[in-house]
Amino acid sequence: MSRPDVAYDARRTTHMSVGMQQYARELAARIPKLAPDLGFVPFGSGDNFGAAEQVAMPLWMMRERPRLVHFPSPYAPLVVPAPHVVTIHDLIDLHYPQWIKPKARWYYRTVIRRLARRARFVITDDEATAGDIQRFYGVGGERIAVIPLGIEARPIRPATHARPYVVYAGNRRPHKNLATLIEGWQRVDASRDLDLVLTGPQDVRLEASRERGGVVFLGELEHADVLRWIAGASALVHAALREGFGLPLLEAASLGTPIVVAEGAVPRPLRPVVRTFAAEDAAGLARAIESALSDSGGELVARAREVASGLTWDLCAQRTIEVYRRCL
DSSP: OOOOOOEEOOOOOOTHHHHHHHHHHHHHHHHHOOOOOSOOOEOSSSSSSSSSSIIIHHHHHHHOOOSEESSEEEEEOSSSOOOOOOOOOOHHHHOOOOGOOOOOOIIIIHHHHHHHHOOOOESSSHHHHHHHHHHHOOOOGGGGGEEOBBBBBOOOOOOOOOOOOEEEEEEGGGGGHHHHHHHHHHHHHSOOOOOEEBSSSSOOOOOOETTEEEEEEEBBBOHHHHHHHHOOOOOEEEEESSSSOOOOOOOHHTTOEEEEGGGGGGGGGGGSSSSEEOOTHHHHHHHHHHHHHSSOOOOHHHHHHHHHOOOOOHHHHHHHHHHHHHHH
C-alpha cells in the first residue's frame, strides 16, 4: 500500500459528544467522494486514554508514515509522530474550570494545548472559538481555519404533542444553564398553553410546571426523532452561557422552527436570524419566547432557513479538504 495522504481518526469514543461524533462521521463519509485523488485512510481503534490510542495509533503512524493526520476531536495520542490537523469544537471548559474535574482541566490546559500548537492547522466551527484558541493556546490566526458545521436537508415529519411546546435539545452540563431555561419558560404569559420538552432522561431536579404546562422528558432518542421534535416545536430554546457551534440551532433553522438563544451561544452565521436574550435573564428569555410565539409573519424563520440552506455537510467537507491541500 502506498503512503497515505491523509490518515483520519475514524473512532467514536466515549469522550466525544454526540455532535463531535456526527461531525466525524459526516466527514469520513464525504471526503473520499469529494476528493477521490487523495489517499484518504480511516484508522484508529480503542477508547480515549487507553493503550490502543496511546501506543497502537502512534506505532501505526510511524509504520505507515501518512503525509497528514486529521484528529476530528481533541482526543488524540500524547505523541503524534506525523504532521497533523486537529478540530477543536469549543474551549468551554477553560471558561468554566470550576465545573470540570481536575484531570479534565489538566488535559485541556496541557495536552490539547500542545496538540494545537504543534498542528499544521487547527479547524474550528466558529469565530468565537477561533478567538479562544488564540487566547488560551497562542495559536496564530493564520493557522486556524473556521469551518461551520452543516446539515443534510431532508423531509421531516414533525412530532405531535398534546400542547404547544418549546424544545431544548442537548446535554445538561452546567454551562447549558437549564435553571434559567426553566424559569424563563415558567414566566411566559400564563394564559398560553405551553410545555417545555427536554431531550434526555427524567430528572427530578428539572421537574417543574406552570399554570398551563409542564416539563416533558423525551428520554434518549435517535437523531431522526430529535429532529421530529424540533420540527414540531413552537420554538427551539437554548440558554447556554457559551457554545461552540450549537448544531441543533442550525437544524432548527433548516426545519423552519423559530430559535430563541442566549447571546453568547449563537454561531456567527445565525446571529442575524434568531431571537436572543442576555444569559441568565429569565425575564428576557420569556419575552423572546412570547415574541416567537406571536410572530405570524415568520420573517426570521424564512431568513434562518435561507442561511441554513447554504451550510451543508458537503460544504464542510469540501472546506476541510482545502485545509488538507494547503498542508500537503
